[in-house]
Amino acid sequence: MYDFLSNLALGFGVVFQFTYFHLGIIGLDLAVPVPMNVVFCLVGALVGTLIGVLPGVGSVATIAMLLPITFGLPPIGALIMLAGIYYGAQYGGSTTSILVNIPGEATSVVTTLDGHQMARQGRAGPALAIAAIGSFFAGCVATVLVAALGVPLTGLALKFGPAEYFSLMVLGLIFAVVLAKGSLIKAIGMILAGLLMSMVGSDLESGAARMTFGIAEFSDGIGFVVVAMGVFGFAEIIRNLEATTESREIVKAKITGLMPTRADLKAAAPAIGRGTVIGSIIGILPGAGAVIASFAAYTVEKRVSKHPEKFGHGAIEGVAGPESANNAAAQTSFIPLLTLGIPPNAVMALMVGAMTIHGIVPGPQVMTKQPDLFWGMIASMWVGNLMLVIINLPLVGVWVTLLRVPYRLLYPSILVFCCIGIFSINNSPFDVIVAASFGVIGYWLIKHDFEPAPMLLGFVLGPLMEENLRRAMLIARGDLTVFMTRPISAGLLLTAAALLVLAMLPMLRKRREEVFVE
Amino acid sequence: MSEGIHSPRGRRKRLTTGHHSLDVAGGLAPIVLAFLAFLAAWHFETMSGFGIFLQLFSFGLALAGIAILGLRVQILNHRDYYGGLALVALALLAFWAGADLQGMRGFSFGAGTAPRLFAGVLAGVGGVITVTGLLTPGEPIGGYAVRGPVLVTAAIISFALLIRGFTFHLGDLVLRIPPFGLVIASFLAFMIAAAASKETRWVEATIIAAALTTFCVTIFVYLLGLPFQLWPRF
Numbered sequence: 001m002y003d004f005l006s007n008l009a010l011g012f013g014v015v016f017q018f019t020y021f022h023l024g025i026i027g028l029d030l031a032v033p034v035p036m037n038v039v040f041c042l043v044g045a046l047v048g049t050l051i052g053v054l055p056g057v058g059s060v061a062t063i064a065m066l067l068p069i070t071f072g073l074p075p076i077g078a079l080i081m082l083a084g085i086y087y088g089a090q091y092g093g094s095t096t097s098i099l100v101n102i103p104g105e106a107t108s109v110v111t112t113l114d115g116h117q118m119a120r121q122g123r124a125g126p127a128l129a130i131a132a133i134g135s136f137f138a139g140c141v142a143t144v145l146v147a148a149l150g151v152p153l154t155g156l157a158l159k160f161g162p163a164e165y166f167s168l169m170v171l172g173l174i175f176a177v178v179l180a181k182g183s184l185i186k187a188i189g190m191i192l193a194g195l196l197m198s199m200v201g202s203d204l205e206s207g208a209a210r211m212t213f214g215i216a217e218f219s220d221g222i223g224f225v226v227v228a229m230g231v232f233g234f235a236e237i238i239r240n241l242e243a244t245t246e247s248r249e250i251v252k253a254k255i256t257g258l259m260p261t262r263a264d265l266k267a268a269a270p271a272i273g274r275g276t277v278i279g280s281i282i283g284i285l286p287g288a289g290a291v292i293a294s295f296a297a298y299t300v301e302k303r304v305s306k307h308p309e310k311f312g313h314g315a316i317e318g319v320a321g322p323e324s325a326n327n328a329a330a331q332t333s334f335i336p337l338l339t340l341g342i343p344p345n346a347v348m349a350l351m352v353g354a355m356t357i358h359g360i361v362p363g364p365q366v367m368t369k370q371p372d373l374f375w376g377m378i379a380s381m382w383v384g385n386l387m388l389v390i391i392n393l394p395l396v397g398v399w400v401t402l403l404r405v406p407y408r409l410l411y412p413s414i415l416v417f418c419c420i421g422i423f424s425i426n427n428s429p430f431d432v433i434v435a436a437s438f439g440v441i442g443y444w445l446i447k448h449d450f451e452p453a454p455m456l457l458g459f460v461l462g463p464l465m466e467e468n469l470r471r472a473m474l475i476a477r478g479d480l481t482v483f484m485t486r487p488i489s490a491g492l493l494l495t496a497a498a499l500l501v502l503a504m505l506p507m508l509r510k511r512r513e514e515v516f517v518e
Numbered sequence: 519m520s521e522g523i524h525s526p527r528g529r530r531k532r533l534t535t536g537h538h539s540l541d542v543a544g545g546l547a548p549i550v551l552a553f554l555a556f557l558a559a560w561h562f563e564t565m566s567g568f569g570i571f572l573q574l575f576s577f578g579l580a581l582a583g584i585a586i587l588g589l590r591v592q593i594l595n596h597r598d599y600y601g602g603l604a605l606v607a608l609a610l611l612a613f614w615a616g617a618d619l620q621g622m623r624g625f626s627f628g629a630g631t632a633p634r635l636f637a638g639v640l641a642g643v644g645g646v647i648t649v650t651g652l653l654t655p656g657e658p659i660g661g662y663a664v665r666g667p668v669l670v671t672a673a674i675i676s677f678a679l680l681i682r683g684f685t686f687h688l689g690d691l692v693l694r695i696p697p698f699g700l701v702i703a704s705f706l707a708f709m710i711a712a713a714a715s716k717e718t719r720w721v722e723a724t725i726i727a728a729a730l731t732t733f734c735v736t737i738f739v740y741l742l743g744l745p746f747q748l749w750p751r752f
Contacts, residue, residue: 072742185647186598189605192640196612196633203619203629210629211615234670241666241714408718412711413730415670416704419677420734424744432678436671443667447659448601470627478626 007371008147011379014076014372015041037080040073041380044081045387048088053096053399054410059089060453061236063350064228065414068421075358076373080380082354083334086347087384090330091135091392094323095399098127108326109291110298114311114318121314126260128396130268130316132389133260134324138276139385142331145280146338147378150367153339157364160340162471163482167492169465172342174496175285176457178503187454190445194458195465197222204467217430224353226422226431227459228346230438231445231452233418237411238443260316268320271301275321279328284335285344297325331381337362338374342461346453349460544596545587547603548648552579554610561617568621568634572613575641579606591652596659598651605644612637669714677707682747699749700739704731 018033047069051062066085070078093108098115111131118127160168177187200211201221212218260268275297282293301321302311311318334351336344341363343349355362360373367374392399422432445452476482484490559572585591593599612633619630678684683697708727712718738744 069737069742072744183598185643185650186601189602189640189643189647192636192643193605193608195636196608196640199612199633199636206620206629208619208629210619210633211612213615234674237711238663238667238670241670242663406717408712408715409722409726411715412673412708412723413726415673415711416677416708416730416734419674419707420700420704420738423678423681424738424746427682427745429678429682429684432681433675436674436678439674440667440671444604447662448597448604450601466632469632474626 003151004148007151007375008379010371011147011375011377014376015080015379015383037077037376037380038383040077040081041084041383042387042391044084045088045091045384045391048085049092049095049388049391049395049399050088050402052089052092053402054092054405054414057236057414058232059086059093060228060346060350060456061232062089062092063347064225064232065418065421067225067350067354068424070354071357071425075355075360076376078354078358079351079373079377080384082351083377083380084384084387086330087135087139087327087381087388088391090326091132091388092399094131094135095128095392095396096403098124098131098319099400100403108294108322110294110322111319113298114313114315117312117314118316118319123314125396126264126316127319129260129393130264130320131323132392134268134272134275134320135327136385136389137272138279138324138328139331139388140382141276142280142283142328143378143382143385145332146335146381147375149284149335150339150374150378153335154364154367157340160364160488161486162468162475163486163489164492166465166468166472167483167489167496168340169342169461169468171492171496171499172336172344173454173457173461174499176345176454178499182449182451184500184503186450190450190452190454191458194455194460195462197227197455198459198462199466204463205470217428222434223422223425223431224350224356224460225425226435227438228350228353228456229418229422230435231442231456233414234435234439235442235446235452237415238439239446240407240411264316268316271297271317271320272324274300274304275324276328278321279325280332282325283329283332291326293325293329294322297321327385334377334381338366338377339364341366341464343457346456349457352460539592540590541586541593544593544599545583547583547600548579548586549583551603551607551610552576552583554607554614555579558610558614558617561614568613571638572610593652595651595654595656597656598647598654600651600659602644602647602649602651605647606641607644609637609641609644612640665716666714670711673707673711673714676710677703680706697747697751699751700735700746701731701748702750704734 015037016035017037019036020033047066048062051057051065052059057065063082063085067082070081073081090108094111094115097108097111098119101112101116115127115131118124173191177184177191198221200218202208202219203210209219278297278300279293282296298318298321301315301317302308305311305315305317307315330347333344333348336342337348337351341352341361343352343362352362360366360370418435419432422435423429425431442452445455472482473480482489483493553576555572555576559569559576562569562572586593616630616633616637619633620628621630621634679695680698680703681700684695686693705727708730709723712720712723712727735748739746739748
């Protein structure tokens, strides 16, 4: 307990570190203390919401787009800002769902069901407020959970050898496949494609140029941001252009009375509690945690409600539950990343990309070697959630105006912004061209029902998997059975196999499809 | 990508004979891949494991293609069929591109071992997807838009070529695009991208393009201090 508190104190100490800026005003030297990390968090949440509010721009695209602006910051500041961007993007998506009925991303699909109905009944204010309050509460609980689980899980991770790591990554990827929507085998294909693409570039051990086709620019490998922006940014633009007629029904009525009534709060409170628990648990599992969490929370609310017929017609529980759940899940999905160094979903994969750019190798050693970074990030989660409440409630009007920007002006702006962002990473025009190709590939993938997210996950995990596989084989002197003779590794692999078999059973397969159709 | 552009209703070129139509593109695609596999096999020693594997794979693909053409097999789900074939193509490309890499050295992995391992599994998975697409019904591929993808890609590439200039080497011919700088590259990319939508109003787009360019210059060059060249230099 004492450790726990002192760790959190360390974290908050990092977040509230003051930097003194000297202002010279008429001969006076004023030292103004500014908590830079809080500022980064605030800016992150603000721009995250700003971009996340735009219809059709999900959190992966938002983070990919905004990654370059964090490159110039110190590592801790950059990661805190990225976390802020993530929460902001997610909350922005909910705002769009409630006001326009267009979910920015999968996690806020269920919010449209009741949130938009509330808005049409003139209760957009309470819907937005409950979403913010629910998210904040869930965020507080999840922050404590992340802090509490960080130490024991890291301890476990330090006992892992290469064989265990490899098996753990296999399990993580299988989880991601089983919990994602769409065909299992196609998702596996995408993961393998990502793994293969991650191997372009110099070999870690021998330094040999691998699959570079003699192109010098490929010798450093394909940039992670380049792939993410191409597949999520450019491909989305191309796809959205196809839907020619815009059918947006923005709530025209002026948003009055932000505050929910006492009855609203009473109805929403238990839903927030349940959503938080569901979200926290599901978020830890690899895969599309936040998506499943919000769907599960909605289903649970509908089941336990005394008036299930109210759902779909503006039930406040239908907003409170899923919104709390997706925020809790968004937060607890940091657990596998921070403790084991394994990204459980595409957003966390982007975080790995960002950490690597700053020279941090994610994994259990982060906590022991850079405790300020580890605990600072955890503390910043709580601060980020506070920022969301502070920013979003007063600024709802601004977001509404932003929603009125027509797509014909939006997409060229996003495109130019992405181009500059990609170019700024290495000052390389070649990267921009590669991203354009990935945009076309992404469009093709959409047309053929392939999910790009598993590919991105495979792309990030590729080097890690190969390294651990090679090491495990070397230690075991080429004996493949090492993965089954070491108990932890065998357990992980068996779980993975069991999951895959379960997901393929006809009964469960049907159920899985139902969950995603609803 | 290989199947070109067709409308949702399937204005695909088909030689209709009776009620079983001949799917030319569907049959030719695996034959093209068989050729690729054969080329990849060429790079390995003929009697090595990979060489034999690739040659067998090549024969299998060619046979499948011929069977589809000869027996007039109806492909039930084109999305999965071509999707699976594309994964197979990617795997073959990896085999071919990584053929020069060292394989196993005793117990330890060479540079080429892991890529070949993953490419092998990918070829298998791609094959399963292809066969599933062949046998289980599914939705047809939605029509490909032309204007959107082409202009969006053109906008991105124009940005890439203009911002710092670009030099092409086509044999002895050297083609050089001078650096135009951030301002012109952004503005032009915006305008080309804007042309992709039918709803674009040009006056409005020009104003916003100018505003966005100013905004980006302010953020990236002045606030973030990135060393971008702003104006053309010849």
